Amino acid sequence: MPIEIPDVVIDRLPIYARALTALERSGRDVVSSQELGAQLGVTPAQIRKDLSYFGRFGKQGRGYNVKRLLEELHQILGLDRTWRMVVVGVGQLGHAVLSYGGFAPQGFNIIEAFDADPAVVGTTIADLVIKPVSEMRATLTGQHIDIGIVAVPAASAQQVIDGLVESGVKAILNYAPIAPFVPKHVHVKDIDPVLSLQSMTFYLKGDQPSNGQVGPSTQQP
């Protein structure tokens, strides 16, 4: 595969996989890029282009075989196996992450959880005993952990992420409101609601009649 695949394409594939899973469950065998696009708010051309990076899936005018495309996407994305995760930071957000029922059915298993607060350490959440973050490195030594979920305050996030990387973690799901430094081989996805809000207000600011500004041209489509 000599072509470099843009990250934004990779980001859309799980969305396609989710929609195909729903179609498969409802007993559908074939779906067109038109229908898939309409369901997801993406143009059919975009879907065809995204999938074309990985080979030829649909037959002209016949749509995609739902089951086959889903299997291919699972293989492409590595969703046909399980992944081992740790959670660092068990405040309200970390607690919600540990309790969330949506990870394990998708193959994302939380193996360990750590916190700095002595009042939290030793408690059990979702069958996991919370361990002290000071023992994180020692606990993870010799364990293969794929992904670290970081739900600590901003001030301690970089240090926690450094520790995870040194423990061999190759991917970080970062809830802390910082842009962490990581080595090139480590992948980071930041989940930051403020950044999401701040990019939506760009589109909103023209909507308020009171401000008298003309909205940007991108408000159409």
Add this chain to the structure above:
Amino acid sequence: MPIEIPDVVIDRLPIYARALTALERSGRDVVSSQELGAQLGVTPAQIRKDLSYFGRFGKQGRGYNVKRLLEELHQILGLDRTWRMVVVGVGQLGHAVLSYGGFAPQGFNIIEAFDADPAVVGTTIADLVIKPVSEMRATLTGQHIDIGIVAVPAASAQQVIDGLVESGVKAILNYAPIAPFVPKHVHVKDIDPVLSLQSMTFYLKGDQPSNGQVGPSTQQP
């Protein structure tokens, strides 16, 4: 401004604004696209291209005036005002959202919160009395609300989002694991940790020596 600005460019602007805020606080007057890029893991060319959509900011070889660029970004993104939000769904995640101290300092104020659970309705979280979701429409009538934060289970998310849209909300921050249908004038950002994980495993799947697969060419950045 006749050029359509890609959403991915808009998504990066808040990240630039955050980095510039930190620079301003540390007393810096000028920053180069090289330094900003190195801080954020973005190429200098990308930063210059992103900013070029909005006019000319830096002087060749002299870098950006931190204070001026920050002011411009605030105006472009609508961060120079406050925004009124409601939260629907006060489970563990909604509770974390209500308690999160990071929204208000950025001008994002939570005005009302709703839940369907009688055990939660009437309780007070972060100075807000939780109201019944059945009264959401009536409560929001006549109030100007900019943004709805949806933290309800997948099964009730579309209905809640429909209600918010009918109440005049123009932007949705959606934590529910669905791709909601909204009218064209409504903006949605989905926060879904599973989708974020699933797009990282694409890059991880070549890392495990046990699976014998060759990693995708995009692993080299």
